[in-house]
Amino acid sequence: MINRKVGIMGGSFNPIHQGHLVVANEVLNIYNFDEIIFVPAGIPPHKNGLKTNPWDRYIMTQIATVSNDRFTVSDIEVKRTGKSYTLETLMRLQEMYPDTEFYFITGTDAIIDIPNWHEPEKLLSLCKFIAVSRPGIDKDIIEKKIKEIKDTLNGHIELMQVPMLQISSTDIRERIKKGVSAKYLLPETVEQYIIKNNLYR
Numbered sequence: 001m002i003n004r005k006v007g008i009m010g011g012s013f014n015p016i017h018q019g020h021l022v023v024a025n026e027v028l029n030i031y032n033f034d035e036i037i038f039v040p041a042g043i044p045p046h047k048n049g050l051k052t053n054p055w056d057r058y059i060m061t062q063i064a065t066v067s068n069d070r071f072t073v074s075d076i077e078v079k080r081t082g083k084s085y086t087l088e089t090l091m092r093l094q095e096m097y098p099d100t101e102f103y104f105i106t107g108t109d110a111i112i113d114i115p116n117w118h119e120p121e122k123l124l125s126l127c128k129f130i131a132v133s134r135p136g137i138d139k140d141i142i143e144k145k146i147k148e149i150k151d152t153l154n155g156h157i158e159l160m161q162v163p164m165l166q167i168s169s170t171d172i173r174e175r176i177k178k179g180v181s182a183k184y185l186l187p188e189t190v191e192q193y194i195i196k197n198n199l200y201r
């Protein structure tokens with residue numbers, strides 16, 4: 001019997017930033033989830049040459065989420081050898097928690113890329129997806145793409161507006177490399193972890 005509702009936030013979290021945290025909190029409140037599980041990717045299939053150690057990304061995600069008791073972090077993908085497929089992760093989580101209804105959360109940039117993911121039709125059949133607004137892509141284009149995905153791959157995708165933050169891990173990594181401040185774009189403790197461990201230099 002289903003008695004819990006949980007959101008899954010997948011990502012490389014390289015590093016985790018305020019955009020991710022705002023999204024998770026908005027979705028948690030609107031859907032009244034019991035929990036949001038952040039799942040840092042091990043070796044993301046679409047990001048060749050991800051240089052940051054998966055465990056550094058996992059630790060930064062832990063640090064960023066300590067103050068919220070409904071945010072948890074799973075090591076399911078960082079522990080896995082070989083590529084991380086969301087499909088496998090979802091199947092594993094459903095097996096581990098049979099009493100839970102899962103929702104997979106993505107930004108709009110990620111949802112329109114779903115057809116390129118591993119076995120997209122099967123993936124979409126496993127749970128409902130929530131696509132949250134992210135700056136950069138026109139709303140009409142998003143709606144058209146989501147309709148296409150629903151028509152061709154039979155997915156259940158709900159579009160949700162959240163306060164838009166033009167923050168990306170790519171921009172943060174570039175700032176740190178150049179020595180430009182990234183203050184307030186990510187939790188201060190995560191920034192301290194990056195400096196202490198000399199990441200992105």
Ligand code: ATP
Pocket residue numbers: 010011012013014019020023105106107108109110132133134135165166167168169170171
């Ligand atoms: P990168 O620049 O390295 O790709 P990113 O900022 O896109 O990093 P990811 O770890 O790739 O972060 O994103 C994980 C998930 O969070 C994706 O579904 C992505 O769409 C979503 N996301 C990331 N940043 C935002 C944001 N600012 N607003 C809304 N969604 C976001």
Ligand code: MG
Pocket residue numbers: none
């Ligand atoms: Mg990204």
